[in-house]
Amino acid sequence: MNDTRFIELLNEVKQEFSGWDFSFVTETGRIQNELLSWSYGSITMPVVRKATSLLDMGTGGGEFFSLLRPFPDNVFATEGFKPNIPIAKKKLEPLGVTVLPFEKDNELPFTSNQFGLIINKHESYCPAEVRRISKKNGIFLTQQVGGLDCKEINDALGMPINQEYLNWNLDRALKELEEHHFNVLVKKEEFPTQRFYDIGALVYYLKAIPWQIPNFNLEDLKEQLFSLHKKIEKDGYFDAKQHRFLIKAKAI
Template sequence: MTVNQTFDQYVKDFEETFSGWDFSFVSETGRIQSGALSWSYGSQVLPYVRRADSLLDMGTGGGELLSKLLPLPEKVAATEGYEPNIPLAKERLEPLGVRVAAIKEDSKLPFEDDEFDVIMNKHESFSAYEVHRILQPGGTFITQQVGGYDCRQINEAFGSPENVYENWSLEAAVHGLRQTGFRVKEAKEEFPVQRFYDVGALLYYLKAIPWQVPDFTVEGYKEQLLDVHHHIEKHGYFEAKQHRFFISSVKV
């Protein structure tokens, strides 16, 4: 098989179905591998989930993570803003007693003041003011975020505009939370490496993360994709740096 034939085979991966927040099509085969963080979000949130009387999971995706944190509190809700994920989340979580709320705006959540004593958030945007409103005094907001410098090497390789969230960082998030009335207990920020071992894995990633390269199409970036393909053929992988930060905070 020629190089171009191999490339054409990988391009077909852009048509693969992506649902929920499931990267197993490429991650379980080792086609994408990510460096380890010094913390585990799941291990961090689990003790809070076990002690909570009322819990909200913001940006639950298809409910994949929340459904694995059993037993859940008696009162638990989840939000999701990406329409294709909403039926998946309801199917997975409603049998567990979770109220799944479809949302359109971070600043307008369908919950009462002081409704939850724990709010967890993994890779979901948020309004610090709205989180403060629905969290009980003394309650915990715990989040892991994707920072604005995430995988910017992809943008550089494609000559595409920078990530629209490039100013989103640990410093910015901590400042916003403190200004809103939170006491930050713990804050960490790291840049682990992520490697793509074939261009099809990169295409699948870009389909799942469309905001990385907002104007992306295969035809529009075919020349750059071929360059990445040749780079991988020569070096074995294409490498980018992720941007992750973690915050545990209390409403005061």
């Protein structure tokens, strides 16, 4: 494994990851994604404009949510990853957003029937708790990452798919929401390609999303990563299939 380029790429990804900012690898074109047939942002913006009470679940560092302003007076964001909380507060509190930490999906720090709109991009949730804090006729809008997301990475590295999320898909999410008194208005599911142009970008990605390969350790997988590096060098890229689904539902 005396490959200078391989060593350089792995050394680069020791860069600290914070918030929810992938620009280190996306803005440089090192990872590119096939487009979905929908835009979460375009769907979300008009409903945010009409909202009188709003919650963003799992805001990360607030990077995306901050772009949806102007906000109503009653606006909150939650974040469960502690290092992100000060980042989100710095970004969102000047915009009038109250940022609150939480630990359990089924114990959110809000009163019943508090929100007319709850948005959620790639964050876990408890459907019973979402219904509890939703007003009647309130909207729940979520884009989720499905359980088959980028399974080709796991296959290439000889690692099992995370069983905790394996069966997370549109059908299961719809069933759960309907059981908890939501009427589904919009539903979509797709598997767009995610392309990695170098092994450093792929490792950076894996470090940022630890649920893809739990307990991911660079040294333990160095041989497999080197094999994948050689494949990328030969083919020019490595492709994996993302798993995304979108639901817009109304509390009844």
